Amino acid sequence: MELEEKLASRKARLAVIGLGYVGLPLSMEMAEAGFHVVGIDSDDRKIKEIAAKRSYIADVPTEILAKMVSEGRFEATVDPAVLATCDAISICVPTPLSKTKDPDVSYILDAVEKIERHLHPGQLIVLESTTYPGTTDELIREKLEAKGMRVGRDFFLAFSPERIDPGNKTHGTRNTPKVVGGITPRCTQLAVQLYSQFIDRVVPVSSARTAEMVKLLENTFRSVNIGLVNELAQMCDVLGVDAYEVIEAAATKPFGFLPFFPGPGLGGHCIPIDPHYLAWKMKAHDFTARFIGLAAEVNQEMPHLVVDKVSAGLNHHGKPIKGSRILALGVAYKKDVSDMRESPAIEVIDELRRRGGDVRYHDPYVPELVLNTGTLHGVPLTDEELAKADCVVVLTDHSCFDVAHVVRGSSLVVDTRNVTRGLDPKLRERVLKLGAPSPFEPGAVSAVRAH
Numbered sequence: 001m002e003l004e005e006k007l008a009s010r011k012a013r014l015a016v017i018g019l020g021y022v023g024l025p026l027s028m029e030m031a032e033a034g035f036h037v038v039g040i041d042s043d044d045r046k047i048k049e050i051a052a053k054r055s056y057i058a059d060v061p062t063e064i065l066a067k068m069v070s071e072g073r074f075e076a077t078v079d080p081a082v083l084a085t086c087d088a089i090s091i092c093v094p095t096p097l098s099k100t101k102d103p104d105v106s107y108i109l110d111a112v113e114k115i116e117r118h119l120h121p122g123q124l125i126v127l128e129s130t131t132y133p134g135t136t137d138e139l140i141r142e143k144l145e146a147k148g149m150r151v152g153r154d155f156f157l158a159f160s161p162e163r164i165d166p167g168n169k170t171h172g173t174r175n176t177p178k179v180v181g182g183i184t185p186r187c188t189q190l191a192v193q194l195y196s197q198f199i200d201r202v203v204p205v206s207s208a209r210t211a212e213m214v215k216l217l218e219n220t221f222r223s224v225n226i227g228l229v230n231e232l233a234q235m236c237d238v239l240g241v242d243a244y245e246v247i248e249a250a251a252t253k254p255f256g257f258l259p260f261f262p263g264p265g266l267g268g269h270c271i272p273i274d275p276h277y278l279a280w281k282m283k284a285h286d287f288t289a290r291f292i293g294l295a296a297e298v299n300q301e302m303p304h305l306v307v308d309k310v311s312a313g314l315n316h317h318g319k320p321i322k323g324s325r326i327l328a329l330g331v332a333y334k335k336d337v338s339d340m341r342e343s344p345a346i347e348v349i350d351e352l353r354r355r356g357g358d359v360r361y362h363d364p365y366v367p368e369l370v371l372n373t374g375t376l377h378g379v380p381l382t383d384e385e386l387a388k389a390d391c392v393v394v395l396t397d398h399s400c401f402d403v404a405h406v407v408r409g410s411s412l413v414v415d416t417r418n419v420t421r422g423l424d425p426k427l428r429e430r431v432l433k434l435g436a437p438s439p440f441e442p443g444a445v446s447a448v449r450a451h
């Protein structure tokens with residue numbers, strides 16, 4: 001049976017390499033659509049969890065995973081030999097940066113090596129990991145063609161960027177449109193055929209390189225706009241204007257404006273990293289990606305601005321950072337998730353500790369916090385913990401936080417997420433907000449001045 005027919009009848013055997021935040025939800029959509037799916041991951045602990053029918057990704061309910069495993073529609077292994085029996089393979093491995101901020105494509109290369117050993121005619125391979133334009137066409141194609149098979153004729157290759165937003169209750173894998181670009185038109189056609197089986201809308205583009213660039217535009221767009229509002233917050237700090245009020249009012253304009261909000265810095269596996277993949281690629285062409293560089297510069301200043309806010313607040317109470325007890329509220333990189341990757345909380349807490357602060361933290365999603373300055377264990381959010389803190393610094397706006405209770409029980413709160421908006425003005429007198437006028441003497445607390 002031809003691949004196209006196998007995909008349409010859902011008789012094709014699918015494989016997903018890398019079963020993390022991206023790969024596990026994708027596998028579930030494929031399996032729920034009726035495909036037989038094999039997951040491959042080098043992390044044995046994940047394979048054991050799947051065998052025990054337990055989900056380790058918040059967006060994948062354990063009941064669904066257990067159902068798919070019990071019904072024999074999903075299985076997982078560390079052994080890439082199963083690829084020999086698969087018709088289509090999606091690659092969802094990490095693409096981090098090296099210490100020198102260069103792309104680390106070693107996980108992709110390792111996955112491609114596994115595929116190459118089992119590559120057979122008619123197979124479709126789709127890369128989903130975010131990467132620089134040209135990876136699929138230059139790096140992967142060359143490796144897979146090394147033994148004489150030709151792309152578009154013997155096997156098929158495409159790029160389809162993953163857009164999942166962990167924790168998003170409205171948009172998941174199925175109802176987020178999926179962009180697909182193949183190396184040849186036939187590759188695009190087959191990849192569209194694959195994803196159309198379990199994704200509501202598939203958007204073909206003219207090449208894999210275009211699809212790679214689409215993802216980098218999306219994440220650079222976010223990084224640049226966040227950089228813009230973070231600079232706005234710095235300016236508002238100096239001018240004594242509330243940046244959030246400014247943005248909310250601007251967002252009433254029904255056209256030509258899209259609201260982004262300031263915060264303690266960029267976090268997660270995507271926005272702080274992906275634009276550097278593009279900047280790195282452009283460097284080889286003697287092209288400096290100026291917006292990417294500038295946004296990164298502004299965004300990287302934010303954790304220091306937060307530390308300065310804490311310092312200014314303590315100073316108002318006649319206390320130095322050294323020896324003060326500081327409670328960080330929320331450490332995950334964004335609300336309602338446990339993901340700590342690139343979380344700005346790490347930099348904020350490390351710097352406070354380096355300056356002698358006695359920092360504790362509470363985050364219901366993160367029991368243990370590995371910092372550069374040591375490892376901390378979360379503390380329960382008790383009235384005693386709040387009362388004993390010289391300063392509470394809100395770094396993540398988890399929905400479960402009772403902000404009014406926190407502020408009522410604390411002597412000083414630094415709010416980096418605008419969680420204290422709408423509180424009683426009397427309570428807000430003890431809150432120092434990022435990008436907003438100080439409730440203390442006007443002008444007493446000024447921002448880090450970048451320039």
Ligand SMILES: NC(=O)c1ccc[n+]([C@@H]2O[C@H](COP(=O)([O-])OP(=O)(O)OC[C@H]3O[C@@H](n4cnc5c(N)ncnc54)[C@H](O)[C@@H]3O)[C@@H](O)[C@H]2O)c1
Pocket residue numbers: 017018019020021022023040041042043046092093094095107108110111128129130131162163164165166269270
């Ligand atoms: N997390 C997100 O929100 C998100 C959103 C869009 C795109 N992406 C992109 O998707 C890709 C995957 O991200 P993620 O968040 O799922 O990462 P992750 O770390 O959660 O999962 C990756 C998995 O791949 C496994 N792995 C690594 N190398 C392997 C190999 N050679 N063979 C088999 N398994 C291997 C790891 O053990 C891990 O379980 C990245 O390129 C990322 O930029 C992530």
